[in-house]
Amino acid sequence: PKTIYLKDYQTPAYEFEHVNLSFQLNEEHTTVSSSIDVRVQRKKETLFLHGDKSMQLDAVLVNGTQVADERLTRTNAGLFVSGLPEEDFTLKIVTTIKPQENTALEGLYKSSGNYCTQCEAEGFRRITFYQDRPDVMSKFTTRMEAAKDKYPVLLSNGNLIDSGDADGGRHFAVWEDPWRKPSYLFALVAGNLAKIEDSFTTMSGKKVDLRIYTEPHNIDKADHAMVSLIKSMKWDEDTFGLEYDLELFNIVAVDDFNMGAMENKSLNVFNSRLVFATPKTATDADYAAIEGVVGHEYFHNWTGNRVTCRDWFQLSLKEGLTVYRDQEFSSDMNSRGVKRIGDVSKLRAAQFPQDSGPMAHPIRPEEYIKMDNFYTVTVYEKGAEVVRMYESLLGKDGFRKGMDLYFERHDGCAVTTEDFFSAMADANNTDLSAFKPWYQQAGTPIVDVKTSYDASTKTFTLKATQTVPATPGQDASQKKAVLMPIRVGLLDKSTGKDIEIASVNGVAQEKGTTTAVLRFDQKEQTFTFENVEQDVVPSILRNFSAPIKMTTDLEEGDLLFLMANDSDPFNRWEAGQTLFRSLLVKLIADETNGKALEMNTKITDALRKTIEGAKAADADKAFIARAMMVPSESELVEMLEPGTVDPDVVKAARKFVMKSLAADLRPLLEETAKANSAPAYKNEPADRAMRSLKNTCLGYLSYVDAPEVAKDALERYQNADNMTDKIATLSALSDKVCAERETAFDAFYQEWQHDPLVMCKWLSLQAASGVPNNLGNVKALLTHPAFDIKNPNKVYSLIGGFMSNPTTFHQKDGQGYEFLADVILQLNDINQQVAARMAGGFTRWRKYDPSRQALMKKQLERIIATENLSENVYEIVKKSLD
Ligand code: HT7
Ligand code: ZN
Numbered sequence: 001p002k003t004i005y006l007k008d009y010q011t012p013a014y015e016f017e018h019v020n021l022s023f024q025l026n027e028e029h030t031t032v033s034s035s036i037d038v039r040v041q042r043k044k045e046t047l048f049l050h051g052d053k054s055m056q057l058d059a060v061l062v063n064g065t066q067v068a069d070e071r072l073t074r075t076n077a078g079l080f081v082s083g084l085p086e087e088d089f090t091l092k093i094v095t096t097i098k099p100q101e102n103t104a105l106e107g108l109y110k111s112s113g114n115y116c117t118q119c120e121a122e123g124f125r126r127i128t129f130y131q132d133r134p135d136v137m138s139k140f141t142t143r144m145e146a147a148k149d150k151y152p153v154l155l156s157n158g159n160l161i162d163s164g165d166a167d168g169g170r171h172f173a174v175w176e177d178p179w180r181k182p183s184y185l186f187a188l189v190a191g192n193l194a195k196i197e198d199s200f201t202t203m204s205g206k207k208v209d210l211r212i213y214t215e216p217h218n219i220d221k222a223d224h225a226m227v228s229l230i231k232s233m234k235w236d237e238d239t240f241g242l243e244y245d246l247e248l249f250n251i252v253a254v255d256d257f258n259m260g261a262m263e264n265k266s267l268n269v270f271n272s273r274l275v276f277a278t279p280k281t282a283t284d285a286d287y288a289a290i291e292g293v294v295g296h297e298y299f300h301n302w303t304g305n306r307v308t309c310r311d312w313f314q315l316s317l318k319e320g321l322t323v324y325r326d327q328e329f330s331s332d333m334n335s336r337g338v339k340r341i342g343d344v345s346k347l348r349a350a351q352f353p354q355d356s357g358p359m360a361h362p363i364r365p366e367e368y369i370k371m372d373n374f375y376t377v378t379v380y381e382k383g384a385e386v387v388r389m390y391e392s393l394l395g396k397d398g399f400r401k402g403m404d405l406y407f408e409r410h411d412g413c414a415v416t417t418e419d420f421f422s423a424m425a426d427a428n429n430t431d432l433s434a435f436k437p438w439y440q441q442a443g444t445p446i447v448d449v450k451t452s453y454d455a456s457t458k459t460f461t462l463k464a465t466q467t468v469p470a471t472p473g474q475d476a477s478q479k480k481a482v483l484m485p486i487r488v489g490l491l492d493k494s495t496g497k498d499i500e501i502a503s504v505n506g507v508a509q510e511k512g513t514t515t516a517v518l519r520f521d522q523k524e525q526t527f528t529f530e531n532v533e534q535d536v537v538p539s540i541l542r543n544f545s546a547p548i549k550m551t552t553d554l555e556e557g558d559l560l561f562l563m564a565n566d567s568d569p570f571n572r573w574e575a576g577q578t579l580f581r582s583l584l585v586k587l588i589a590d591e592t593n594g595k596a597l598e599m600n601t602k603i604t605d606a607l608r609k610t611i612e613g614a615k616a617a618d619a620d621k622a623f624i625a626r627a628m629m630v631p632s633e634s635e636l637v638e639m640l641e642p643g644t645v646d647p648d649v650v651k652a653a654r655k656f657v658m659k660s661l662a663a664d665l666r667p668l669l670e671e672t673a674k675a676n677s678a679p680a681y682k683n684e685p686a687d688r689a690m691r692s693l694k695n696t697c698l699g700y701l702s703y704v705d706a707p708e709v710a711k712d713a714l715e716r717y718q719n720a721d722n723m724t725d726k727i728a729t730l731s732a733l734s735d736k737v738c739a740e741r742e743t744a745f746d747a748f749y750q751e752w753q754h755d756p757l758v759m760c761k762w763l764s765l766q767a768a769s770g771v772p773n774n775l776g777n778v779k780a781l782l783t784h785p786a787f788d789i790k791n792p793n794k795v796y797s798l799i800g801g802f803m804s805n806p807t808t809f810h811q812k813d814g815q816g817y818e819f820l821a822d823v824i825l826q827l828n829d830i831n832q833q834v835a836a837r838m839a840g841g842f843t844r845w846r847k848y849d850p851s852r853q854a855l856m857k858k859q860l861e862r863i864i865a866t867e868n869l870s871e872n873v874y875e876i877v878k879k880s881l882d
Contacts, residue, residue: 001369001370001871001874001875002369003367003368003369004367004368004369004371005366005367006311006313006364006365006366006367007366009310009311009313011041011135012041012131012133012135012136013040013041013042013045013047014038014039014040014041014045014047014084014131015038015039015041015136016036016037016038016039016130016131016136016137016138017036017037017038017039017088017138017139018036018037018138018139018140018141019034019035019036019037019130019138019139019140019141020034020035020036020141020143021033021034021128021140021141021142021143021186022034022142022143022144022145023108023142023143023144023145023146023188024145025099025115025144025145025146025147025151025190027100028098029096029097029098030096030097030098030099030108031058031094031095031096032094032095032096032097032127032128033092033093033094034092034093034094034128034130035090035091035092036090036091036092036093036130036138037088037090038084038088038089038090038091039088040084040085040086040087040088040089043086044084044086045084046080046081046082046084047080047081047082047084047131048078048079048080048081048131049078049079049080049081049093049129049130049131050077050078050122050124050125050129050130050131050132050133051074051077051078051079051095051125051128051129051130052107052125052126053076054097054098054102054126055095055096055097055126055127055128055129056095056096056097057074057079057093057094057095057129058094058095058096059092059093059094060072060079060081060091060092060093060129061091061092061093062081062084062085062089062090062091062092063085063089063090064090064092067081071083078125078129079129093128093129093130095127095128095129097126097127099115102126103790103830103831104126104830104831104832104833105118105256105257105258105792105831105833106118106119106122106123106126106258106833107119107123107124107125107126107127108126108127108188109256111254111255111256111257112191112215112254112255112256113150113191113192114151114189114190114191114192114193114215114254115146115151115188115189115190115191116187116188116189116191116252116254116269117186117187117188117189117264117269118257118258118262118269119183119184119185119186119187119262119264120184120185120262121184121312121315121371121372121375122184122371122372123184124183124184124186127186130183131183132183132184133182133183133311134182134184134308134309134310134311134312134414135182135309135310135311135414136182136183137180137181137182137308137412137414138180138181138183139176139177139178139179139180139181140156140157140158140176140177140181140186141161141174141175141176141177142156142157142174142175142176142177142186142188143172143173143174143175144156144172144173144188144190145166145170145171145172146170146171146190147169147170148165148169148170148171149169150191150192151190151191151192152171152192152193153189153190153191153192153193153195153213154171154172154173154189154190155173155175155187155188155189155190155213155250155252155267156173156175156177156186156187156188156189156267157175157177157181157185157186157187157264157265157266157267158175158176158177158178158179158246158265158266159175159176159177159178159246159247159248160173160174160175160248161174161175161176162174177265177266178246179245179246179265179305179306180412181265181305181308182308182414185263185264185265185305185308186264187262187264187265187267187269189213189252189267189269192215192216193213193214193215193216193252194213194214194215194216194219195211195212195213195214195219196211196212196219196222196223196226197209197210197211198210198226198230200229200230200233200234200244200249202233202237202243202244203237203241203243204243206243206244206247207247208233208244208246208247208248208249209247209248209249210226210229210230210249211248211249211250211251212225212226212229212250212251212252212253212275213250213251213252213253214252214253214272214275214276215253215255218253218272218276220278221275221276221277221278221281222253222275222276224277224282224287224290224291225251225253225270225274225275225276225277225290225294228290228291228294228295229249229251229294229298231291231295231329231333232294232295232298232299232329233298235295235329235332235333236298236299236302236325239328239329239332240302240325240400240403241404242301242302242407244301245301245306246266248266249266249268249298250266250267250268251268251269251270251275251294251297252267252268252269252270253270253271253272253275253276254269254270254271254272255271255272255756255791255793256790256791256792257269257270257271257272257792257793258792258831258833258834259271259375260273260274260293261274261293261294261296261297262297263296263297263298263300263301263304263305265301265305268297268298270293270294270297271792271793272757273286273757273760273793274289274290274293274294275290275294276757277290279681279683279721279722279723280721280722280723281723281752281755281757281758282723283723283724283727284683284688284691284692284724285724286723287683288330288334291329291330291333292326292327292329292330293326295325295326295329295330296322296323296325296326299322299325299326299329300318300322302407303318303321303322303325304318304319304322306407306411306412307406307407307410307411307412307413307415308413308414308415309414309415309416310414310415310416312368312371312374313364313365313366313368314364314415314416314417315371315374315375315379316363316364316379316380316383316386316417316439317415317416317417317419317420319375319379319380319383320363320379320380320382320383320384320385320386320387321383321384321387321420323380323381323383323384323387324383324384324387324388324391327339327343327384327388334685335620335622335623335685335689336569337569337570337573337620337623338569338620338622338623338626340543340544340569340570341569341570341573341623341626342626343381343384344544344570345632345635346377346381347377347381347382347385347547348635348638349632349634349635349638350377350381350634351377351378351381351382351547352444352549352638353634353637353638353844354376354377354378354843355378355382355442355443355444355471356443356444356469356471356638357843357844357846357847358472358843358846358879358880358881358882359373359376359840359843359876359879359880360378360442360443360471360472361374361376361378361442361471362378362438362439362440362441362442363378363379363382363383363386363417363438363439364417364439364440365379368875369871369874369875370832370836370870370871370872370875372832372833372836372872373836373872373875373876378442382547385546385547386438386439386547388545389435389438389484389485389545389546390402390424390432390435392485392487392517392543392545392546393432393435393483393485393517393519394424394428394430398427398428399424401427401428402423402424402425402427402428403423404427405423405426405427406419406420406423406424409423410423417439418439421435421436421439432483434481434482434483434521435482435483437468437479437480437481437482438482441468441471441474441479441480441482442471442472442474443468443469443470443471443474443479444468444469444547444548444549445466445467445468445482445484445546445547445548445549446466446467446468446469446548446549446550446551447464447465447466447484447486447520447546447548447549447550447551448464448465448550448551448552449462449463449464449540449550449551449552449553450462450463450552450553451463451538451540451552451553451554453532453535453536455535458530458531458532458533459528459529459530459532460490460528460529460532460536460538461526461527461528461529462488462518462526462527462528462529462538462540463524463525463526463527464486464518464520464524464525464526464527465523465524465525466481466482466484466520466522466523466548467479467523468480468482472879472882481521481522481523482521483519483520483521484520484521484545484546484548485517485518485519485520485545485546486517486518486520486540486541486545486546487515487516487517487518487541487542487543487545487568488501488515488516488518488527488529488538488539488540488541488542489501489514489515489516489538489539489542489566489567489568489571490529490532490536490537490538490539491536491537491538491539491561491562491565491566492534492536493534493535493536493537493561494534496561496564496565497565497567498514498515498567499514499532499533499536500512500513500514501513501514501515501516501529502529502530502531503529503530503531504516504518504527504528504529504530505527505528506530514567515542515568516529517545520546537554537558537561537562537565538554539562539566539567539568539571540552540554540571541571541574542568542570542571543568543570543571544570544574554578556579556602559575559576559578559579560575560579560602560606561575562574562575563575563576563579563606563610563627564606564609569620569623572623572627573623573626573627576606576607576610576627577631579600579603579606580603580630580631580657581631581635581636581639583599583600583603583657584630584631584636584653584654584657585636585639585640587653587656587657588636588640588649588650588653590653591649591652591653591656592646592649597653597656599656599657599660599661599664601664604660604661604664604665607627607628607661607665608664608665608668610624610627610628611624611628611665611668611669611672611697612668614672614675614676614693615675620689621676621686621689621690621692621693622685622688622689622692622693624693625689625692625693625695625696628696628697628700629696630654630657630658630661631654633647633650633651633654633806634804636650636653636654637650637844637847640847642846642847643846643847643848643849643850643853644847644849645847645848645849646848646849646852647806647807647810647848648806648807648810648812650806651770651806651807655703658700658703659703659704659705661700661703662700662701662702662703662704663703663704665700666701666704669697669700669701670697670701672693672694672697673694673697673698673701676690676691676693676694676697677690677694678690678691680721681721681722681725688724691722691724691725691728695724695725695728698713698716698728698729698732699728699731699732701732702732702733702735702736709732710733710736710738710740710741711740713729713732713733713740713744714729714733714740714743714744716729717729717730717733717744717747718747723758723761726748727761727765729744730744730745730748730765731765731768733745734765734766734768734769734770734771735769735770735771736771737771737772741771745762745765745766748762749762749786753785753786756791756793756794757793759786759794760793760794760796760797761797762786763781763786763787763794763797763798763801764797764798764800764801765801766778766781766798766801767781767797767798767799767800767801767802767805767808768801768802768804768805769805769808770805770807770808774805774807774808775802775808775811775815775816775819778798778802778808778819779819781798782798782823789823789826789827789830790830790831792831792834795827795831795834795838796834796837799820799823799838800837800838802816802819802820803820803838803841809841810848810852812851812852814852814855814856814858814859817842817855817856817858817859818859820838820841820842820859821859821860821862821863823838824838824839824863824873825863825866828866828868828869828870828873829868832870832871832872832873833872835870835872835873836870836872836873836875836876839863839873839876839877839880840876842856842859842860842877842880843876843879843880845857845860845880857881860877860880860881861881863877864877864878864881
């Protein structure tokens with residue numbers, strides 16, 4: 001496999017001005033004709049057109065004349081065309097493809113009998129031969145023709161300019177997109193679809209028609225997505241002054257989709273999982289995810305489509321920025337603090353492990369074999385954190401100025417992360433050069449902070465050091481100190497209130513400042529807060545102002561104090577998490593050394609106070625539910641030394657904490673669950689918060705060893721009137737070996753067997769279960785009618801759920817590993833993107849104890865030795881073994 005390097009980037013020698021596409025969609029094959037107006041930028045160069053080997057090349061014509069065979073060279077990757085005219089010319093290409101046989105779900109394929117496309121990153125080259133690279137931007141006109149009865153709806157990007165009947169019971173539609181775009185934003189849909197419609201009037205008074213298409217039997221599930229779309233359009237105008245630029249915006253939901261959704265210009269294609277929602281079929285978390293992703297794809301219209309990426313190394317330019325935008329949107333629509341806690345939890349559970357493993361890469365990677373493998377939590381989530389740091393450093397207004405300049409300079413262009421960086425710096429007239437390593441260095445910076453108060457000088461001092469660990473291809477000595485904002489507040493020890501911060505290092509702060517933003521850009525740096533009248537407890541890294549691992553000299557008492565008093569919701573939560581983490585790391589060591597485990601009762605008491613807070617009239621119940629959550633096993637694994645992790649020990653330690661808390665707080669948990677059990681479902685913020693709190697209490701109570709617990713959970717399951725509560729009760733039962741578990745899971749199956757998305761929940765709950773011999777259950781589910789290996793959602797639910805279940809996947813005899821390798825090899829021939837995602841289950845093999853390491857390595861070696869391994873899987877496995 002060939003590695004692509006950022007350093008090899010070259011501008012295209014030929015520009016594609018306009019592309020006329022024509023699709024003849026037939027059951028046996030599809031014919032694609034493209035006619036391209038080519039502009040010569042550099043004469044005499046050979047033109048390379050990307051093109052997958054699965055396509056049949058029927059004809060290549062230049063200015064209407066067939067190109068001689070000796071001027072065409074076809075390879076596995078595409079077609080070289082030489083001897084081209086030195087003046088602008090027309091290139092015509094005809095190909096034949098078979099979408100009905102496409103199981104990779106890239107390019108043109110069929111889902112539930114309907115045609116749809118997925119072109120990002122490199123799917124367009126499976127449709128026709130083309131310069132399939134984001135810096136080639138063209139105006140597209142698309143004509144499609146298909147059988148009218150089977151495919152009554154024909155859609156593409158832009159505006160419908162013509163339509164009508166054709167011979168043989170067929171019909172056609174012609175779409176014209178007035179905006180130049182790269183091929184990855186092209187989309188086509190043809191099928192039997194129903195729609196809901198609404199409209200939005202933009203800030204300059206233009207009416208936009210909004211349509212969501214689904215298969216007819218699901219059309220009653222799209223209303224929440226439509227409301228989310230309208231909210232997104234309004235939010236982008238209010239927050240960034242960004243208005244929609246066409247008269248039509250379409251969303252199409254499809255069942256078979258490799259990722260979440262795709263921002264094709266004016267024709268977003270969505271995984272149906274991120275469109276369909278009714279209270280009976282979707283959880284509160286699903287509703288929130290739909291709102292966030294509908295927003296995300298809509299926001300791409302400016303950050304991604306109007307301003308796009310020069311090359312795929314720049315992916316974070318659009319993805320990091322758009323994730324930041326969707327996070328802000330969701331924060332404005334819901335509770336900001338709770339949203340931030342959720343986002344940071346995700347970063348810690350998924351991105352931090354990636355950043356310290358064999359797949360670690362900077363948010364702007366420098367090389368790849370398959371671009372698909374770089375749609376990662378690093379590019380997306382860490383990328384969003386990097387954007388958030390500009391906002392922290394420059395302030396909200398400064399950030400907005402940077403965004404305005406970015407659009408002013410680059411609208412209609414394909415640009416780089418460097419261009420974004422320059423817009424931010426130039427708009428604010430500030431030197432941000434120390435910020436650049438965020439784009440170049442992989443690895444999570446480690447920051448240590450020591451604090452002290454000097455009563456005689458009335459100064460509070462914070463000494464910080466930063467290091468970035470070694471990552472593949474970058475040793476620690478190469479890593480530079482990087483500029484990061486550290487938000488700090490100081491709490492009066494006697495009142496627990498924030499004090500006003502007068503000045504730091506001699507620089508006066510704005511009047512009324514209670515959170516200072518420190519610019520930390522040296523390996524070692526001291527920050528002195530002046531005029532601090534009394535000793536304080538510092539609240540450091542408020543709102544998680546930088547994506548780092550921080551240690552401090554704060555003691556247990558300080559953390560308990562912050563947990564009770566901090567005005568910053570993130571740090572109030574974080575103080576509790578820090579206490580839980582240090583307790584759990586100690587318990588893991590004790591369990592490893594055969595010592596008896598002991599609960600820290602101060603933590604129990606603090607948690608009791610937190611839960612009791614729910615009785616207050618103004619209680620933030622969604623926050624309390626979050627604060628009750630004990631760090632996940634994957635977060636704990638990350639804290640342990642490489643080569644030492646025994647997942648059974650981690651699980652035992654965590655279970656001990658859950659059981660102790662459940663036993664000690666049982667009456668309070670029961671009382672809180674009862675007080676927050678609403679008589680009937682409502683989809684309002686206060687009701688969602690109550691459900692979250694109630695279900696967190698029930699989650700704890702499921703750790704109580706008493707027969708009435710399972711009985712109560714089953715009863716609650718039977719009485720639940722919404723999916724959030726159904727899933728909460730099922731998961732409370734899922735680790736138990738009891739008749740109630742079987743009854744509830746069977747009832748769920750009977751009720752929902754015909755709804756594939758609900759069946760995904762049923763599969764993932766079982767895959768995540770801790771019951772004995774769960775591997776046997778997972779293997780049996782592979783042949784269950786509810787499972788379908790060709791459907792990514794089903795694979796992510798069952799196999800993804802199994803991979804993140806430590807007891808089942810890491811079972812000591814290695815059978816879990818062998819099973820995953822079998823599935824990866826099966827998927828390798830069906831869907832390479834999904835196969836590579838599953839191979840990610842092995843990347844952290846060096847974290848585990850020697851015997852598990854050997855067993856996982858054996859499977860990685862088995863996979864890499866397999867013939868016909870896709871580049872996608874090869875890259876992940878090779879990098880894991882290196
Ligand atoms: N920009 C979209 C990326 C995407 C994708 C990438 C590779 C393979 C399949 C895919 N489907 C969608 C999604 C987004 O970030 O908005
Ligand atoms: Zn995106």
